[in-house]
Amino acid sequence: MSQEKSKVVALMSNDISTDIIYPGRFMATVLPTETPQYCFADMTELNKRLKNKEIPPNSVIVAGANFGCGSSREQAVSTIKGHELIIVAKGFARIFLQNSVNLGLKTVVCPTIEASEGDELEILPDKVVNVTRGKSFPIEPLPKARQAIVDAGGLIAYTRKRLLEKMGNK
Amino acid sequence: MAMTLVEKILAKATGQPSVKAGDVLEPQVDLAMSHENAALVINQFSEIYKDTGIPLKVWDASKIAIIFDHRVPAESSKTATNQKRIRDFVGKQGITKFHDIRGDEGGICHQVLPENGYVLPGSVIVGTDSHTTSHGALGTFAFGIGATEMASVWTLGTVLNVEVPGTIKVNVNGKFPDQVYPKDLILYLIGKLTAEGANFKVLEFHGETIKNMSTSGRLTLSNMSVEAGATSGIVPPDEETLLYLKEEAGIDFKCELLKPDLDAKYDQVIEIDVSKLSPQIACPHTVDNVKSINEVMNIKVNQIVIGSCTNGRLDDLEVAAKILKGKKVAKGVRMLVFPASWRIYREALKVGYIADLMDAGAVIMNSNCGCCLGVHQGALADGDVSLSTTNRNFKGRQGNPNSEVYLCSAAVAAASAITGIITDPRGIN
Numbered sequence: 001m002s003q004e005k006s007k008v009v010a011l012m013s014n015d016i017s018t019d020i021i022y023p024g025r026f027m028a029t030v031l032p033t034e035t036p037q038y039c040f041a042d043m044t045e046l047n048k049r050l051k052n053k054e055i056p057p058n059s060v061i062v063a064g065a066n067f068g069c070g071s072s073r074e075q076a077v078s079t080i081k082g083h084e085l086i087i088v089a090k091g092f093a094r095i096f097l098q099n100s101v102n103l104g105l106k107t108v109v110c111p112t113i114e115a116s117e118g119d120e121l122e123i124l125p126d127k128v129v130n131v132t133r134g135k136s137f138p139i140e141p142l143p144k145a146r147q148a149i150v151d152a153g154g155l156i157a158y159t160r161k162r163l164l165e166k167m168g169n170k
Numbered sequence: 171m172a173m174t175l176v177e178k179i180l181a182k183a184t185g186q187p188s189v190k191a192g193d194v195l196e197p198q199v200d201l202a203m204s205h206e207n208a209a210l211v212i213n214q215f216s217e218i219y220k221d222t223g224i225p226l227k228v229w230d231a232s233k234i235a236i237i238f239d240h241r242v243p244a245e246s247s248k249t250a251t252n253q254k255r256i257r258d259f260v261g262k263q264g265i266t267k268f269h270d271i272r273g274d275e276g277g278i279c280h281q282v283l284p285e286n287g288y289v290l291p292g293s294v295i296v297g298t299d300s301h302t303t304s305h306g307a308l309g310t311f312a313f314g315i316g317a318t319e320m321a322s323v324w325t326l327g328t329v330l331n332v333e334v335p336g337t338i339k340v341n342v343n344g345k346f347p348d349q350v351y352p353k354d355l356i357l358y359l360i361g362k363l364t365a366e367g368a369n370f371k372v373l374e375f376h377g378e379t380i381k382n383m384s385t386s387g388r389l390t391l392s393n394m395s396v397e398a399g400a401t402s403g404i405v406p407p408d409e410e411t412l413l414y415l416k417e418e419a420g421i422d423f424k425c426e427l428l429k430p431d432l433d434a435k436y437d438q439v440i441e442i443d444v445s446k447l448s449p450q451i452a453c454p455h456t457v458d459n460v461k462s463i464n465e466v467m468n469i470k471v472n473q474i475v476i477g478s479c480t481n482g483r484l485d486d487l488e489v490a491a492k493i494l495k496g497k498k499v500a501k502g503v504r505m506l507v508f509p510a511s512w513r514i515y516r517e518a519l520k521v522g523y524i525a526d527l528m529d530a531g532a533v534i535m536n537s538n539c540g541c542c543l544g545v546h547q548g549a550l551a552d553g554d555v556s557l558s559t560t561n562r563n564f565k566g567r568q569g570n571p572n573s574e575v576y577l578c579s580a581a582v583a584a585a586s587a588i589t590g591i592i593t594d595p596r597g598i599n
């Protein structure tokens with residue numbers, strides 16, 4: 001996990017759905033190179049700033065509980081990953097969290113997080129430090145089932161390794 | 171050790187005598203379902219094989235199902251091209267459980283699967299669709315996954331690193347009052363649990379009401395379990411399940427029906443008596459914003475939608491047709507009906523429901539997801555209100571972030587079509 005300081009660029013409420021992150025009408029677009037343009041498409045201001053590259057990589061979105069609820073569409077993850085944003089949320093919906101792990105989007109479960117737009121955060125392995133406020137908040141570690149995939153560098157690499165083992169090519 | 175139903179299924183799928191919540195397992199997959207998003211799965215699948223020198227071959231072509239339903243017929247050349255790529259892949263890999271855009275065997279994936287006998291009690295089903303939970307209605311452990319995870323399943327035939335979920339037992343008793351349906355029950359439960367109340371858990375449905383419920387009603391419950399965050403919603407299989415398999419899918423299921431142990435450990439037990447339940451409405455913009463109908467009556471609606479994998483089955487069309495027979499859809503209201511499969515469409519034609527609905531002024535659409543996910547068909551204008559039997563009302567869900575979606579049963583939808591305002595079906599007829 002990055003130890004550089006990251007700026008909070010947006011605050012979001014509970015229950016941010018995949019329809020907000022990546023509206024269904026763009027679902028025919030699947031390539032990770034093309035999905036980033038529709039990131040938060042209906043939050044027009046944020047979408048514009050992202051498209052204009054006004055938001056640097058490793059910036060943070062701080063959200064409430066149940067971030068990514070709704071559809072299993074993986075575009076909701078690749079669209080955010082394309083901008084290299086980090087999501088610090090009080091909680092995530094299951095499929096979104098799994099997709100993030102699989103694709104390598106940085107997601108941090110931080111149930112007590114307090115932050116405002118513009119705050120500087122430092123994301124450590126076990127806590128998020130809000131440097132601006134001088135306060136820190138504990139991180140819930142990923143379930144061990146998921147950590148193994150992160151350690152392998154994502155699900156593609158993990159499965160490829162397993163495939164090669166299976167075919168005895170190792 | 172005493173086990174819940176999902177624990178039993180996972181013990182079987184991993185060849186172990188017992189498993190418990192929290193264990194990390196790699197279960198065998200009995201069925202892997204995708205729809206148009208198979209286009210993305212194919213990309214990721216090729217990515218896994220890249221530079222390995224191993225020829226691209228799915229682990230078991232007979233266990234993969236692909237159903238076109240999300241944008242049918244294609245709304246854009248982009249979708250058509252994706253569908254074409256999938257069709258080519260299906261042909262090359264020899265995938266047989268493929269349902270193309272056809273009037274004889276097509277429909278919405280979560281209806282096509284059980285109808286065709288692809289869903290068997292005690293099995294593990296994954297799908298690149300969050301409402302894969304639906305298939306728990308037949309006693310399977312069924313859950314949604316992303317496209318990359320599906321590519322991994324196509325490669326290995328197992329789901330990697332599954333943590334056995336804890337289970338919430340939902341005991342439902344009492345007889346449904348007139349014009350109150352399983353949809354009202356599940357909306358009520360989601361309102362109680364909240365949108366994340368069952369996150370990472372399974373809902374296991376029990377009680378007299380469930381025992382007496384048709385598989386169609388059970389599909390509605392399991393379908394919407396994910397709206398409380400649940401990994402899966404499951405009904406222990408019983409006589410009704412066997413009857414459904416025989417009559418609907420032509421399958422004489424002879425294997426043992428797995429049941430949860432009586433002393434299984436549950437994270438929580440919820441008791442519901444439906445005998446006093448009233449029609450429920452999920453208000454914008456979250457599915458857990460559930461109110462009893464008397465709190466939202468008289469809201470003006472512009473579009474009524476009856477359909478989807480939640481409530482587009484024959485019993486839903488019957489309820490709507492009975493309410494609308496000889497009546498008219500209010501002027502200025504658009505009523506769209508999406509039968510959940512072409513089989514249902516044909517049956518509804520035979521028994522006259524389609525004619526009744528058309529005579530009332532409804533537009534019968536082809537069987538597909540339609541406006542449920544706001545990609546094509548039935549777009550909403552700014553400021554429009556949609557009253558829909560589908561399962562999600564998130565901002566923008568039906569294609570326009572400046573519109574509102576209310577969710578309800580087929581009875582509420584039909585009664586409201588007549589008046590043009592949200593109407594209690596108990597007062598009609």
Ligand code: SF4
Binds near residue numbers: 239278279299480542
């Ligand atoms: S009908 Fe709606 S909820 Fe069901 S599979 Fe289609 S888009 Fe998903």
